[in-house]
Amino acid sequence: MESHCTRTVQPRYLSLIRILGTLGSLRQWGPHCKEGRIVKQTMGRAGVGIVLTTILLMGAGCGGTGKTYYLSLQQKQTPAQFMEPEPVRIVIEPFEDRRLERSRLGLRTHVWGGVTYFNVTGEQTGDAIAQALADRLKTRGWKDRPWTVRVASSGAVANLNDTDIIISGQVLDFSANAKSRPFSTVVTTSSKLVIVAKNIGDKSSTTRSVEGAQRETVVWFNEDDVQKLLAETLKDDIDRYLAETMIEHKALRPAR
Numbered sequence: 089m090e091s092h093c094t095r096t097v098q099p100r101y102l103s104l105i106r107i108l109g110t111l112g113s114l115r116q117w118g119p120h121c122k123e124g125r126i127v128k129q130t131m132g133r134a135g136v137g138i139v140l141t142t143i144l145l146m147g148a149g150c151g152g153t154g155k156t157y158y159l160s161l162q163q164k165q166t167p168a169q170f171m172e173p174e175p176v177r178i179v180i181e182p183f184e185d186r187r188l189e190r191s192r193l194g195l196r197t198h199v200w201g202g203v204t205y206f207n208v209t210g211e212q213t214g215d216a217i218a219q220a221l222a223d224r225l226k227t228r229g230w231k232d233r234p235w236t237v238r239v240a241s242s243g244a245v246a247n248l249n250d251t252d253i254i255i256s257g258q259v260l261d262f263s264a265n266a267k268s269r270p271f272s273t274v275v276t277t278s279s280k281l282v283i284v285a286k287n288i289g290d291k292s293s294t295t296r297s298v299e300g301a302q303r304e305t306v307v308w309f310n311e312d313d314v315q316k317l318l319a320e321t322l323k324d325d326i327d328r329y330l331a332e333t334m335i336e337h338k339a340l341r342p343a344r
Contacts, residue, residue, distance in 0.1 A: 183214035196266035273309035287339035
């Protein structure tokens with residue numbers, strides 16, 4: 089549902105105003121009429137209808153203007169019990185964005201027409217995903233331990249002399265959408281990532297594909313609902329990747 093918006097009264101709302109005027113007349117006439125009980129019941133039903141209509145107009149009364157909301161993928165990480173980082177040097181390269189639509193994550197359609205768009209903060213989805221993975225590994229990675237990780241700049245070549253593992257990837261799907269309807273908004277997210285780890289020591293590599301999707305229905309919509317659900321979707325992807333892989337002898341392998 090819409091939030092924080094105003095709308096001038098349109099002709100289609102004049103019937104609501106006329107009902108309010110009618111209620112005023114009923115209040116004066118009702119107590120002196122032998123059918124007063126019926127009048128009071130009618131007033132009660134009309135009052136409920138007005139309340140519901142008002143909520144609808146407040147929550148979904150304005151259409152989308154084409155504005156773009158920027159979403160952060162960063163989550164507060166819960167650090168593991170203090171341990172020295174594992175003596176493995178990991179470099180994460182920005183993921184290659186191979187989505188068909190790279191200019192945004194998705195959009196929200198409004199009850200009264202129009203849309204608003206969603207995109208990641210910084211507008212570089214591959215960079216944001218790489219940074220989110222690095223933040224997770226620095227605090228609680230494999231074996232619930234912190235790891236020595238840095239993110240390479242876009243286009244930079246990793247120095248193989250101080251690197252044990254290079255992680256890169258492809259973004260095949262990473263989207264967030266919302267569809268508003270009277271009294272609720274349905275938020276959906278989906279992702280599909282291909283993550284490649286190259287082991288410098290023995291020149292081997294491990295490739296894993298992870299994907300996920302989530303859906304949530306909210307009554308009072310806020311853009312934070314989309315941001316939270318998208319960040320949770322990415323967290324689930326990372327959790328799955330860590331569960332399916334392991335590090336052994338300074339090399340990343342599939343988990344046995």
